[in-house]
Amino acid sequence: MIDTAAFAGAVAMLAGSLDAWVWVVPGLLIGLVFGALPGISVSMAMALVLPATLYMEFLPAIIFLTSVYTGAGFGGSIPAVLINIPGTSSAVATTFDGYPMARQGRHNEALGAALFASCIGVLISYLVLLLLVQPMAEVVLRIGPYEMAAIGIWGMVLLGSIGGASVAKGLFAAGLGILFGTVGMNTAGYMRGDMGIPWLLDGIPTIPAMVGLLAASQLFALVNAKFIVEAESERRISLRRILAGGAMVLRSPLTLLRGSAIGVFVGAVPGIGSSIANLLSYGEAKRSAADPSAFGKGDVRGVIAAESANSSSEGGSMATMLALGIPGGGATAILLAAFAMHNVIGGPRFMEQSRDVVYAIILSNFAQAAILVVVGTIFVYGASTIVRLPLRYLIPSVLVVSTMGAFAIEGSIAGPITLFVFAVLGWLLSRYGFPVAAVVVGLLLGRLIETEMLRAWQLAGGDPWYVLNYPWAVAIVALMLVSLALSVRRDIRRRRAVRDAASPG
Amino acid sequence: MTTTMHGPRRRALLAAGAGLVATAPAVRAQGFPERPITLLVPFATGGYNDRLARAMAPFLQKHIGQPVTVMNRPGGATVLGNTFFLQQPDDGYMMMVHSAAPFIPVSIITRNARYRVEDFFMINLPSRDATVLACAADKPIRTVEEVVASLRRDPRSLSVGIQPASADLVNFALFCQAHGIERSRVRVVTYDGGGPARNAIAGGVVDVGLVGAEGFLPIKERIRPLLIFSDEKSTDYPDAPILTEHARVAGFAPQFVEGSQRGFVVASRFVQAQPERYRILLQAVERATKDPDCIATLGGQQLATTWYGPEASNRAYRATSALMERYAELLRGN
Numbered sequence: 001m002i003d004t005a006a007f008a009g010a011v012a013m014l015a016g017s018l019d020a021w022v023w024v025v026p027g028l029l030i031g032l033v034f035g036a037l038p039g040i041s042v043s044m045a046m047a048l049v050l051p052a053t054l055y056m057e058f059l060p061a062i063i064f065l066t067s068v069y070t071g072a073g074f075g076g077s078i079p080a081v082l083i084n085i086p087g088t089s090s091a092v093a094t095t096f097d098g099y100p101m102a103r104q105g106r107h108n109e110a111l112g113a114a115l116f117a118s119c120i121g122v123l124i125s126y127l128v129l130l131l132l133v134q135p136m137a138e139v140v141l142r143i144g145p146y147e148m149a150a151i152g153i154w155g156m157v158l159l160g161s162i163g164g165a166s167v168a169k170g171l172f173a174a175g176l177g178i179l180f181g182t183v184g185m186n187t188a189g190y191m192r193g194d195m196g197i198p199w200l201l202d203g204i205p206t207i208p209a210m211v212g213l214l215a216a217s218q219l220f221a222l223v224n225a226k227f228i229v230e231a232e233s234e235r236r237i238s239l240r241r242i243l244a245g246g247a248m249v250l251r252s253p254l255t256l257l258r259g260s261a262i263g264v265f266v267g268a269v270p271g272i273g274s275s276i277a278n279l280l281s282y283g284e285a286k287r288s289a290a291d292p293s294a295f296g297k298g299d300v301r302g303v304i305a306a307e308s309a310n311s312s313s314e315g316g317s318m319a320t321m322l323a324l325g326i327p328g329g330g331a332t333a334i335l336l337a338a339f340a341m342h343n344v345i346g347g348p349r350f351m352e353q354s355r356d357v358v359y360a361i362i363l364s365n366f367a368q369a370a371i372l373v374v375v376g377t378i379f380v381y382g383a384s385t386i387v388r389l390p391l392r393y394l395i396p397s398v399l400v401v402s403t404m405g406a407f408a409i410e411g412s413i414a415g416p417i418t419l420f421v422f423a424v425l426g427w428l429l430s431r432y433g434f435p436v437a438a439v440v441v442g443l444l445l446g447r448l449i450e451t452e453m454l455r456a457w458q459l460a461g462g463d464p465w466y467v468l469n470y471p472w473a474v475a476i477v478a479l480m481l482v483s484l485a486l487s488v489r490r491d492i493r494r495r496r497a498v499r500d501a502a503s504p505g
Numbered sequence: 506m507t508t509t510m511h512g513p514r515r516r517a518l519l520a521a522g523a524g525l526v527a528t529a530p531a532v533r534a535q536g537f538p539e540r541p542i543t544l545l546v547p548f549a550t551g552g553y554n555d556r557l558a559r560a561m562a563p564f565l566q567k568h569i570g571q572p573v574t575v576m577n578r579p580g581g582a583t584v585l586g587n588t589f590f591l592q593q594p595d596d597g598y599m600m601m602v603h604s605a606a607p608f609i610p611v612s613i614i615t616r617n618a619r620y621r622v623e624d625f626f627m628i629n630l631p632s633r634d635a636t637v638l639a640c641a642a643d644k645p646i647r648t649v650e651e652v653v654a655s656l657r658r659d660p661r662s663l664s665v666g667i668q669p670a671s672a673d674l675v676n677f678a679l680f681c682q683a684h685g686i687e688r689s690r691v692r693v694v695t696y697d698g699g700g701p702a703r704n705a706i707a708g709g710v711v712d713v714g715l716v717g718a719e720g721f722l723p724i725k726e727r728i729r730p731l732l733i734f735s736d737e738k739s740t741d742y743p744d745a746p747i748l749t750e751h752a753r754v755a756g757f758a759p760q761f762v763e764g765s766q767r768g769f770v771v772a773s774r775f776v777q778a779q780p781e782r783y784r785i786l787l788q789a790v791e792r793a794t795k796d797p798d799c800i801a802t803l804g805g806q807q808l809a810t811t812w813y814g815p816e817a818s819n820r821a822y823r824a825t826s827a828l829m830e831r832y833a834e835l836l837r838g839n
Binding site: 043047050141142143144145185187188189191198199201202270271324325326327330333334337340341343345346347348411412451454455458459460461 | 556559582584585616705707708709
């Protein structure tokens with residue numbers, strides 16, 4: 001499946017051009033910084049540097065942009081781990097276990113694990129891309145509303161009542177999130193719940209709402225604490241422990257591979273992308289673990305699952321962009337715009353005529369993943385110093401940066417207002433023991449499920465049995481039901497065992 | 506509009522004749538523009554308007570003598586961008602690159618936007634897109650006649666992918682009406698954007714679909730164009746039958762609305778308040794559009810550089826708006 005002549009051409013292209021290399025490290029650093037700033041998404045970081053690429057040659061321009069993409073993909077996990085605020089929407093699941101790890105003083109390990117899982121995820125995804133770009137793009141294009149809805153429901157079932165002690169409160173929180181997700185115009189053109197406010201026409205701004213919910217629920221809970229990490233002896237920043245975190249990734253190959261597979265595939269589906277992939281991967285890792293109750297309390301496997309999935313989405317979304325010229329999300333849309341600026345039209349013809357350039361882009365991304373290990377370690381080393389910062393300085397700074405990020409992403413006061421409203425809501429919810437994470441999951445998945453279910457219904461013309469024409473969707477739902485039944489049975493047994501142990505005789 | 510424009514325009518022409526030499530620095534000597542110009546795109550990055558704005562920016566810059574930057578303000582089917590634009594001062598430092606028709610009238614009809622069609626003034630709308638009826642290349646459907654026969658026999662026999670509140674939907678309704686197809690029973694699947702609709706058609710998720718033809722060009726090989734809603738042959742799809750021909754054979758009067766008409770837009774208020782500045786902008790857009798380098802560069806990116814001028818562009822914009830108003834009930838989903 002690899003065209004050897006073109007492959008050799010690609011190697012020569014990269015080996016013979018200094019231009020293709022000088023932009024990698026700056027690109028990664030820009031991506032890391034913007035990815036780490038809450039509110040600035042991967043695609044915004046790329047849009048910001050897009051004008052600069054106009055003055056570069058085509059290949060260096062694309063390599064620069066993909067470096068930013070790779071860097072930002074990991075950058076989002078830094079604030080997710082250190083302050084429970086995902087830097088991008090694709091790092092939501094990273095907060096679930098990364099932040100508890102940080103509070104226990106294991107921030108070095110958490111960031112190391114996130115970094116290595118990200119780098120290996122990128123590597124795996126581009127390896128898949130190298131071998132399977134064409135067939136993968138073909139499969140992904142055929143995924144219709146039934147399959148997408150099944151994927152969404154799968155995620156909802158896995159994560160619906162996440163993070164709560166009470167199932168009822170978890171379901172309430174998830175339901176609230178889904179309701180928030182339905183505000184705005186639906187895919188059939190009907191307006192719901194916009195209250196006449198033009199800023200709500202497209203729905204509640206997701207990222208400010210998410211940052212508000214997660215930041216408020218945690219930062220207000222920290223009011224009496226002096227530092228994120230309570231124990232002074234644990235506040236050290238240690239290269240050895242960052243690398244030890246990396247080693248943990250290698251000891252959980254199954255979690256890593258499953259996360260990468262989910263990321264490549266789900267990330268490749270246009271319109272779904274990495275923010276769904278990292279939730280799904282986390283949910284799957286938790287479900288299939290022998291001890292699911294360890295998740296959410298600082299289990300490194302949660303970080304690995306989330307980070308391997310969100311970074312491997314990069315390779316997945318590149319597949320449809322390179323093979324079909326279809327952008328799967330904001331980041332690949334910017335790449336396509338960069339293609340256009342250099343008078344290159346992405347798509348099947350580009351793949352055929354410039355196979356060597358495509359290989360060069362892929363090979364350069366292998367190198368980027370490797371370089372990210374080094375650049376990322378240095379960056380993480382610097383960024384973790386914030387655990388030494390007293391919270392009375394850290395919390396206001398985080399709130400200011402989040403507010404600015406919310407303004408930047410919406411380009412108007414609607415962002416900060418959303419942030420504020422959802423911060424209050426997040427505080428209220430966590431004050432009364434509702435899991436805020438479930439609201440975020442509902443917000444992210446609710447819209448997807450609603451849109452796709454509506455389309456499925458339209459496609460069926462109202463016939464509920466029409467779903468039988470879509471074996472893959474049926475298979476996903478069936479698998480989900482079986483695994484659900486198994487875990488319910490396991491829970492009942494465990495509970496019975498606990499009860500028997502508690503009341504002997 | 507044209508009558509009210511006469512006075513200021515004539516005055517502007519006189520000014521141009523008296524003082525201005527046809528070079529950019531001379532234009533600037535008048536005091537405008539003395540800072541960068543912003544092109545506001547009411548869509549996200551990567552779409553046609555965004556690409557058009559970014560591709561035109563360097564040429565506009567060359568002919569206006571000031572840097573030209575692009576700003577995206579997507580949301581609410583352009584309501585957010587349009588509202589923001591009208592809130593700006595009438596100083597000429599911002600122009601829009603917009604699918605003005607049908608997006609402005611449609612946003613008024615379906616989103617209860619508070620501006621009016623007359624609030625916007627077209628400088629030039631070089632890109633004219635037509636609705637195409639298409640299916641995936643590997644579908645068994647070969648001709649538009651097969652689609653008609655199938656839908657007449659049983660309206661539920663084919664699923665149709667379409668954007669709600671779009672010119673494509675109006676065209677589909679007119680098409681069904683002409684052929685006596687019961688539209689309310691057709692399995693219409695809605696997509697909120699041209700991109701998702703095209704993916705669904707190209708992937709065969711829906712049997713057929715109606716969407717703007719230009720966006721399909723990068724994946725032309727994957728689809729089979731069955732009918733173009735236009736009265737002239739498309740240069741991009743020379744083999745695709747056009748509606749007027751199809752209607753003649755089928756024996757009905759052809760009726761259709763134009764797809765997206767995209768290009769440079771300013772506020773009508775600005776044109777009236779600042780005729781000299783409007784004149785400078787108009788001249789810069791015209792020169793940039795006719796610049797041979799620009800034509801070559803944009804041509805390579807499959808972007809249009811036709812010069813229709815304000816009169817023809819405003820006429821087309823008003824005509825589409827009037828048609829959309831006529832089908833307002835349909836667009837609102839009733």
